Amino acid sequence: MMSRPSLDLIPAFHAVMTHGSLSAAARVLRLAQPTVRRQIEALEAELGTQLFTRAANGLTPTGMAQTLMPLAAAVIAEAAALGRVASAGAQALEGVVRITTSRVVAGHVLPMLIRQMQAEAAGLRFEVAATDRAEDLTRRAADIAIRFTPPRQQALVASRLPDCEVALFAAPDFAPPDPDRPWQEQPFVADDREDLILPALTAAGLPAPSNVVLRCDDPLAQIAAIQGGVGLGFCQVKLAARLGLRRVAPGVMHPMPVWLVVHEDQARIARIAFVFDRLKSALRHLM
Structure with missing residues (x-):
């Protein structure tokens, strides 16, 4: 049967879950790795359940650890707020x-x-x-x-x-291979696994780009790619002005x-x- 855990053991559990290993958790908490291990073992003993399986390549969270993680995160957040x-x-x-x-x-x-x-x-x-x-x-x-x-x-x-207006931009010196082609056929920077940009264009009744040359889910990296002349991409209008980007396809705009x-x-x-x-x-x- 689970007992009430010691609050001072929860940071070790949260750090291992967040950073993936005892060594990484120890660096973040500024503790020795054996200390973090002992705190995890003490928490397991108090809860009466196994939180990680041990293997040669490190620790793997159990299903119970995954269930408890949001609660541990809430405790950490409340302590930080305090x-x-x-x-x-x-x-x-x-x-x-x-x-x-x-x-x-x-x-x-x-x-x-x-x-x-x-x-x-x-x-x-x-x-x-x-x-x-x-x-x-x-x-x-x-x-x-x-x-x-x-x-x-x-x-x-x-x-x-x-609303924050988002539109299509390119680097000032961006030179597409064929400048006479419409924007949707020009080199384009899109997201990757999140897959939000292209469906949003379709939902807005706009054509989907057919020449995606770079996919990345990090919006900062997307903006850097646009600045670097990789292709066209979306950016906040006021931010693009501060960055010196050139607007293309003036009719394409999305209010956020x-x-x-x-x-x-x-x-x-x-x-x-x-x-x-x-x-x-x-x-x-x-x-």
């Missing part, structure tokens, strides 16, 4: 604010905004979860989210921002809805309200 909330007084413009957003926004939009906010409030510190997966704000995985899908959880305060989201409890904390308001004001001009 630390952020305690990092400063509720009315002080100092301490840590954690923002989650897409990789493109994290790489190309947030840095300038963080610099501006730190110039106004030097005591602020930031954590950025750069992921295209929607983090769960109700479990305090982040304080503020910039999302391209509407929030569905309760207890969230969401502000709808102007944007939401700025915060948990209603977090919105009462001064530093989080400050960051939320600054993002709300600035993002409408940058995305």
